[in-house]
Amino acid sequence: MGVNSVSTDTSSDLNEQIEQLMQCKPLSEQQVRMLCEKAKEILMGESNVQPVKSPVTICGDIHGQFHDLAELFRIGGKCPDTNYLFMGDYVDRGYYSVETVTLLVALKVRYPQRITILRGNHESRQITQVYGFYDECLRKYGNANVWKIFTDLFDYFPLTALVESEIFCLHGGLSPSIENLDNIRNFDRVQEVPHEGPMCDLLWSDPDDRCGWGISPRGAGYTFGQDISEQFNHTNNLKLIARAHQLVMDGFNWAHEQKVVTIFSAPNYCYRCGNMASVLEVDDCRGHTFIQFEPAPRRGEPDDIKCVELRALSAGVTAWQYGIARKASTPITLLSCEDSTLRKGIVVFLVTRGSRFDPILAQYCCQHRKELVAQVVKSMCPCKSLEV
Known part of the structure; x- marks a missing residue:
C-alpha cells in the first residue's frame, strides 16, 4: 500500500x-x-x-x-x-x-x-x-x-x-x-x-x-x-x-x-x-x-493581559524568558511592569534581540530605540552599549 x-x-x-x-x-x-x-x-x-x-x-x-x-x-x-x-x-x-x-x-x-x-x-x-x-x-x-x-x-x-x-x-x-x-x-x-x-x-x-x-x-x-x-x-x-x-x-x-x-x-x-x-x-x-x-467567538481563553502575566510568572518563567516570549501582552505594558528585574530582562531583550523574531516588535524597537537604550543604561545592564 x-x-x-x-x-x-x-x-x-x-x-x-x-x-x-x-x-x-x-x-x-x-x-x-x-x-x-x-x-x-x-x-x-x-x-x-x-x-x-x-x-x-x-x-x-x-x-x-x-x-x-x-x-x-x-x-x-x-x-x-x-x-x-x-x-x-x-x-x-x-x-x-x-x-x-x-x-x-x-x-x-x-x-x-x-x-x-x-x-x-x-x-x-x-x-x-x-x-x-x-x-x-x-x-x-x-x-x-x-x-x-x-x-x-x-x-x-x-x-x-x-x-x-x-x-x-x-x-x-x-x-x-x-x-x-x-x-x-x-x-x-x-x-x-x-x-x-x-x-x-x-x-x-x-x-x-x-x-x-x-x-x-x-x-x-x-x-x-x-x-x-x-x-x-x-x-x-x-x-x-x-x-x-x-x-x-x-x-x-x-x-x-x-x-x-x-x-x-x-x-x-x-x-x-x-x-x-x-x-x-x-x-x-x-x-x-x-x-x-473576522475572528470566531473565543471560548475559555484568558481575556485579561494581567492574568496571563501572573500565570507566566507563577510558572517560574525567568525575566529573560518572559521578556522574549511576551506572552499575550504588549511592549509598552511590559515596560511599565513594577517588577524591576522582570522589566530589566524585557528591556535587554528588546534592545538585543527583539527585532529578530517579530514584525510588531521590530516596529516598536525602531520607534522607541532611544528610550529602550536609555533604560538599559539606567538599569546598568551589561549590553548597555548596544543599539537597536
Whole structure:
C-alpha cells in the first residue's frame, strides 16, 4: 500500500481523531506519536517545491488560533471538499497550538492529496521554545515529548509549493542565494531551520518598497524589492509569489505591482491586533478571489493581559524568558511592569534581540530605540552599549 493510500481501519481511526480535534480536544501522546509517524512517511515523498493543482485555497499564518482555523474551514469549506495549501506558522502565540497543528497533520494523513502544509519560521525548535508551543505542550501533556515529536516532524515539511506552475507559495520570501526553483529542489530540508542561508531566507524574508536586497530588521532573512521579485518571476515563468509571515490589517496585501501578495489567516492576531484575516481561492481557471473573515467567538481563553502575566510568572518563567516570549501582552505594558528585574530582562531583550523574531516588535524597537537604550543604561545592564 502506497503512502497516499489509507486503509479502511486507519480511515475510521483518523475520522474519529479529526472529529475529536474539531471539538478542540487534544489527542493522547501515543496517538500524536503514531499520527506523526504516518505523516512523516507522506512528507518524505514530497518535494521542496511541492506541485499543487487548482482549485485550491491558499492560507497564511494561523498561530494556534484554533477557533479561527475552524472558522476558516466553515467559510472556505471542509477538507476534502476543498483543497488547501497552508503556508506555515501553525503554532506559537495562540492558546491552542497543540490542537491546531495536530488537526492539520491529521487532515494531511487522512487526505494527503487534498491538503499541503508548508514550513514556517515558527516550525522550529528554537522559536517554539520562545513563543509558547513548548510551554503549551508541557502544560497539556506534563512533559516535552509531544513538542519533540512535532518539532522532529517539522523538519520534513515542504519549504515551498507551486500552484499550476504559476503561483509560487512559501512562508517568507526570496533569497539572494536562489535564482531558480531548481536551487530549492536541491536542498536537504530535513534539518532545524538554519540561522542564515537560503533555507532560512525562504522562511524569514519580506518584500519591501525599496529596490534590491536589504538587511532585514528581523535579524534573519532579507528584504527584497520589486526588481528582485520581477526578475525571479520572469526567470521561473511565474505569475505571482504568494507568501505569509507578516501581519496585514485587511488579511491580504498586494506588493510589487501585484507580483507579490501577503496572506494572513489569523484574525485579531494575538487576540489584540484587530485585523481581518483572509484566504486566497484559486479556481479551476486560475482566477483569484480573496475571502476575508473576522475572528470566531473565543471560548475559555484568558481575556485579561494581567492574568496571563501572573500565570507566566507563577510558572517560574525567568525575566529573560518572559521578556522574549511576551506572552499575550504588549511592549509598552511590559515596560511599565513594577517588577524591576522582570522589566530589566524585557528591556535587554528588546534592545538585543527583539527585532529578530517579530514584525510588531521590530516596529516598536525602531520607534522607541532611544528610550529602550536609555533604560538599559539606567538599569546598568551589561549590553548597555548596544543599539537597536
